[in-house]
Amino acid sequence: MTNGWTDVSNADVVLVMGGNPAENHPVGFRFVMEAKRLRKAKIVCIDPRFTRTAAVSDLYVPIRSGTDIAFLGGLIHYALTENKYQRKYVEQHTNASFLIAEGFGFSEGHFSGWKDGKYDKATWQYELDGQGYAKVDPTLEHPRCVFQLMKTHYSRYTPDVVANICGCTAEEFLKAAAMITIAAAEDKSGTVLYALGWTHHSFAVQLIHAAAMVQLLMGNIGMPGGGVNAQRGHANIQGSTDMGSWNNLPGYLKIPRANQGTLAEYLKSNTPKALRPNSLNYWGNTPKFMTSLLKAYYGPHATAANGYGYEWIPKVAEGADHSWGTFFDEMHAGKMDGLISFGMNPVANGPNTPKMIRALSKLKWLIVAENFETETAAFWRAKELADKEYPQSLKAEDIQTEVFLLPAACFAEKDGAFVNSSRWLQWKEAAVDPPGDARRDQEIIADLFLAVRALYEKEGGKSPEPVLNMQWNYAKPHVPTLREVAREVNGVDLETGKQLNGFGELKDDGSTSCGNWVYSGSWTELGNQMARRGQVDPTGLGLYPEWAWSWPANRRILYNRASADDQGKPWDGTRAPIRWNGKRWGGDTPDYKADASPDSMAAFIMLPEGVARLFAPDLVEGPFPEHYEPAESPVDNALHPNANANPMLKTYKSDMDAFGTAKDFPFVAITYRLTEHFHYWTKHTSSSSELQSNFFVEVPEELATEKGIVSGTKVRVSSARGDLEGPALVTKRLRTLKVSGRKVYQIGLPIHWGFVGKVHGPLINKLTPSAYDPNCGTPEYKGFLVNLEKIG
Amino acid sequence: MPKESSRREFIKRSTKGAAVGGVAAATVPAAAAESAPKPLKTAHTHQSTSICPYCAVGCSVVVHTLGDKARNVKPAIVHIEGDPDSPINRGTLCPKGASLEEFVQSDRRLTTVQYRAPGSREWTRITWAEAMTKMARRIKDSRDNGFEATDAQGRTVNRLGNVAMIGGCTDTNEINYLLSKFRFGLGLLSYENQSRL
Numbered sequence: 001m002t003n004g005w006t007d008v009s010n011a012d013v014v015l016v017m018g019g020n021p022a023e024n025h026p027v028g029f030r031f032v033m034e035a036k037r038l039r040k041a042k043i044v045c046i047d048p049r050f051t052r053t054a055a056v057s058d059l060y061v062p063i064r065s066g067t068d069i070a071f072l073g074g075l076i077h078y079a080l081t082e083n084k085y086q087r088k089y090v091e092q093h094t095n096a097s098f099l100i101a102e103g104f105g106f107s108e109g110h111f112s113g114w115k116d117g118k119y120d121k122a123t124w125q126y127e128l129d130g131q132g133y134a135k136v137d138p139t140l141e142h143p144r145c146v147f148q149l150m151k152t153h154y155s156r157y158t159p160d161v162v163a164n165i166c167g168c169t170a171e172e173f174l175k176a177a178a179m180i181t182i183a184a185a186e187d188k189s190g191t192v193l194y195a196l197g198w199t200h201h202s203f204a205v206q207l208i209h210a211a212a213m214v215q216l217l218m219g220n221i222g223m224p225g226g227g228v229n230a231q232r233g234h235a236n237i238q239g240s241t242d243m244g245s246w247n248n249l250p251g252y253l254k255i256p257r258a259n260q261g262t263l264a265e266y267l268k269s270n271t272p273k274a275l276r277p278n279s280l281n282y283w284g285n286t287p288k289f290m291t292s293l294l295k296a297y298y299g300p301h302a303t304a305a306n307g308y309g310y311e312w313i314p315k316v317a318e319g320a321d322h323s324w325g326t327f328f329d330e331m332h333a334g335k336m337d338g339l340i341s342f343g344m345n346p347v348a349n350g351p352n353t354p355k356m357i358r359a360l361s362k363l364k365w366l367i368v369a370e371n372f373e374t375e376t377a378a379f380w381r382a383k384e385l386a387d388k389e390y391p392q393s394l395k396a397e398d399i400q401t402e403v404f405l406l407p408a409a410c411f412a413e414k415d416g417a418f419v420n421s422s423r424w425l426q427w428k429e430a431a432v433d434p435p436g437d438a439r440r441d442q443e444i445i446a447d448l449f450l451a452v453r454a455l456y457e458k459e460g461g462k463s464p465e466p467v468l469n470m471q472w473n474y475a476k477p478h479v480p481t482l483r484e485v486a487r488e489v490n491g492v493d494l495e496t497g498k499q500l501n502g503f504g505e506l507k508d509d510g511s512t513s514c515g516n517w518v519y520s521g522s523w524t525e526l527g528n529q530m531a532r533r534g535q536v537d538p539t540g541l542g543l544y545p546e547w548a549w550s551w552p553a554n555r556r557i558l559y560n561r562a563s564a565d566d567q568g569k570p571w572d573g574t575r576a577p578i579r580w581n582g583k584r585w586g587g588d589t590p591d592y593k594a595d596a597s598p599d600s601m602a603a604f605i606m607l608p609e610g611v612a613r614l615f616a617p618d619l620v621e622g623p624f625p626e627h628y629e630p631a632e633s634p635v636d637n638a639l640h641p642n643a644n645a646n647p648m649l650k651t652y653k654s655d656m657d658a659f660g661t662a663k664d665f666p667f668v669a670i671t672y673r674l675t676e677h678f679h680y681w682t683k684h685t686s687s688s689s690e691l692q693s694n695f696f697v698e699v700p701e702e703l704a705t706e707k708g709i710v711s712g713t714k715v716r717v718s719s720a721r722g723d724l725e726g727p728a729l730v731t732k733r734l735r736t737l738k739v740s741g742r743k744v745y746q747i748g749l750p751i752h753w754g755f756v757g758k759v760h761g762p763l764i765n766k767l768t769p770s771a772y773d774p775n776c777g778t779p780e781y782k783g784f785l786v787n788l789e790k791i792g
Numbered sequence: 793m794p795k796e797s798s799r800r801e802f803i804k805r806s807t808k809g810a811a812v813g814g815v816a817a818a819t820v821p822a823a824a825a826e827s828a829p830k831p832l833k834t835a836h837t838h839q840s841t842s843i844c845p846y847c848a849v850g851c852s853v854v855v856h857t858l859g860d861k862a863r864n865v866k867p868a869i870v871h872i873e874g875d876p877d878s879p880i881n882r883g884t885l886c887p888k889g890a891s892l893e894e895f896v897q898s899d900r901r902l903t904t905v906q907y908r909a910p911g912s913r914e915w916t917r918i919t920w921a922e923a924m925t926k927m928a929r930r931i932k933d934s935r936d937n938g939f940e941a942t943d944a945q946g947r948t949v950n951r952l953g954n955v956a957m958i959g960g961c962t963d964t965n966e967i968n969y970l971l972s973k974f975r976f977g978l979g980l981l982s983y984e985n986q987s988r989l
């Protein structure tokens with residue numbers, strides 16, 4: 001979230017789209033109800049299904065799953081043509097005025113530069129002046145400025161086109177547009193709350209980009225009650241994102257590529273240059289963040305002479321990726337020896353379950369650390385436990401994978417910090433010891449790492465340096481405490497031995513170490529800031545600056561400098577998160593230099609432009625979001641039938657990666673969670689299992705009538721990947737939609753069951769395709785095609 | 793830090809209780825004492841603060857345990873409730889959070905190390921020491937086979953392509969950081985967490 005849960009009550013308009021907080025984030029949803037009660041906020045819910053969030057909203061509009069970009073594109077068109085956008089904000093705080101290179105354009109579903117299935121992005125770039133700064137036209141009139149290009153791009157997204165693609169009516173769309181754009185007024189704020197309904201698409205990143213564009217046009221970024229807010233579905237999904245993945249080191253530093261052979265080359269490629277004279281360009285400090293991380297990793301082995309151990313960090317081949325879909329495809333192809341899983345269950349939560357099971361059966365070894373026996377640990381038992389559902393699975397005798405199932409401690413048995421979706425690092429205490437032989441994960445990781453290291457010390461082996469030089473200097477190396485680790489993550493001045501106060505103190509000369517620069521300030525000489533329990537709220541905006549600690553720098557609202565104009569005057573004087581007193585900014589931690597006068601630099605200090613990007617050339621399928629159909633769709637793309645799905649869609653070509661068409665699979669399927677269950681965990685606990693014991697298939701009333709189905713009738717749902725069975729729940733919640741002149745039905749599938757647990761049921765991902773977003777690799781769990789048959 | 797005050801209160805209350813009990817024994821008939829209401833089971837608990845491990849709203853919870861501090865007793869959780877001090881949940885919890893105690897104490901919790909040999913139809917119990925020895929050997933052998941110190945063009949790449957690692961979203965920042973040291977120690981690139989799923 002750019003903002004946070006407690007801040008949602010500051011909103012005048014709440015757009016809930018791609019999420020269902022009333023059911024899936026019930027406690028967070030109370031701030032939506034507070035906004036309604038305290039500010040008479042309007043709640044607009046756009047969702048394929050009439051959810052409990054929809055039930056308490058002021059306006060509900062149903063749309064076909066996967067058409068959100070069309071809807072948001074329509075909002076952009078509406079705002080620009082009806083003059084419902086915050087003009088001064090757009091002029092001062094976005095790249096609307098930036099000029100784009102000659103030759104940029106869009107036709108027949110592709111942006112300029114499309115050739116042989118690839119994009120050459122040469123025309124997607126800013127036009128630069130002699131000093132390397134982007135040229136701008138502050139009047140926003142230049143035909144090649146972002147504002148005019150955006151206007152042209154979205155001119156196709158009229159209310160009728162939106163209605164035709166999404167399946168709502170033009171009137172419904174216009175009502176929603178009028179309500180959402182209330183926030184265009186300088187003294188009104190609107191928030192956007194989303195979740196996996198937006199990210200489970202093969203165009204997920206562009207969808208979020210479209211939402212950010214709407215929020216920038218409304219002047220809602222940096223404002224209390226504003227922002228783009230991902231609700232997120234796991235307790236520390238934010239923290240694990242902050243700590244890196246296949247393409248990131250901790251703190252969103254990029255993993256090096258093979259052509260960045262030295263630290264100097266890496267820093268040259270990854271340290272951005274300011275694109276405007278008044279841009280602070282905070283990522284210009286990348287050398288300090290990276291050097292300090294290398295010092296934390298390699299300690300005394302990291303010296304100026306060896307580039308602080310940079311060579312030991314693995315390098316990704318140019319153009320290669322190691323995302324989920326790719327390495328499971330490699331595993332399926334028999335190219336992987338082993339998989340180590342700490343608290344994840346790919347058989348349940350990866351797309352295309354039969355492929356996941358088959359992939360695991362090709363491993364030599366699998367290590368799973370868990371609270372429970374999961375479907376992943378028990379994948380080799382699929383035949384024994386659920387033969388009917390997984391007929392492609394091999395018999396246990398034919399699976400040569402060696403499996404280690406390690407009993408791990410649960411949340412209450414360990415201390416440490418979770419980061420919630422508000423970016424608050426909240427420290428927890430260990431209440432009890434793990435049961436039986438179960439052990440805390442830090443001890444399991446330490447033991448395993450040190451055992452591997454001992455083998456390299458004893459036997460030598462292939463390139464032992466990265467293993468031997470990784471710093472592991474905990475007081476008891478086999479039993480590191482999370483307090484020690486948290487202090488290391490915060491960072492230390494290596495000359496004085498003192499904890500750093502924040503990332504402003506980081507150096508690029510090897511004299512500081514820091515495990516994750518965005519967390520620097522979380523454990524200072526004053527102690528553990530994440531364990532703070534202060535109740536004060538000086539701004540009166542519900543920011544609670546002394547409760548826990550928020551990254552970065554305890555800032556509660558990201559981009560808060562944009563809550564005021566370029567002279568520092570708040571857009572809304574009644575709720576300014578930060579104020580300039582002539583010498584310093586007060587209030588929330590400013591997203592700005594604390595003592596810099598309002599006109600001294602541009603507001604978006606993290607971006608080389610100094611302003612927010614409406615036009616974002618770094619995304620792979622285009623600088624503006626465009627409506628593409630899901631990988632499997634019931635209709636042709638109404639905007640450009642020759643470019644139906646995302647041109648950069650990521651798929652795989654194994655014999656288990658089938659895709660279906662509307663001829664065989666005419667219905668659109670969506671997956672979702674229920675209030676009473678958490679993901680695939682709570683089928684191991686009694687109350688959740690009792691409250692929601694059975695899988696069901698939510699079937700729209702009209703389709704049920706056509707097929708002679710009533711609630712309780714046994715039905716079969718099938719996709720090109722497989723099929724599953726369950727009782728129907730006939731519902732009014734999934735309205736029949738009219739799309740491109742024809743009826744479209746949507747089927748609802750709750751996700752929480754599997755073949756181990758107190759209650760059993762089909763794994764929904766048996767049906768989902770291996771279709772992934774090309775920017776970030778999220779799979780398309782919403783808006784794939786199925787068929788529905790009555791069998792009972 | 794765990795709240796020491798509750799421990800002190802516990803002692804104070806017990807001492808006072810004993811003194812009052814001493815007087816009461818002399819004046820109140822035994823039957824009346826037996827019919828007196830029992831104190832709440834949380835009255836004498838030790839309280840630790842924690843965070844709900846489910847969704848990312850980040851509700852604070854108070855974990856009540858009995859039996860800690862005494863060296864020969866293992867503390868046990870008797871109750872988990874919402875923390876009223878949290879500005880997020882102010883003591884409230886959803887149906888999943890309200891039944892967290894069942895999650896911690898589920899009879900399906902794993903309490904032993906389980907091993908499944910190639911081609912086997914069953915789990916067998918092994919010790920941590922056996923498991924560590926075997927796992928370290930598998931990791932080392934795979935790394936020695938699959939590690940690429942330089943690529944086809946002779947550039948130093950120090951990467952491991954035949955082992956993947958997933959997880960972290962269910963655990964703390966600190967565990968995630970240790971996992972990052974583990975994976976970069978090995979040179980492992982194929983690493984994902986729930987944020988992409």
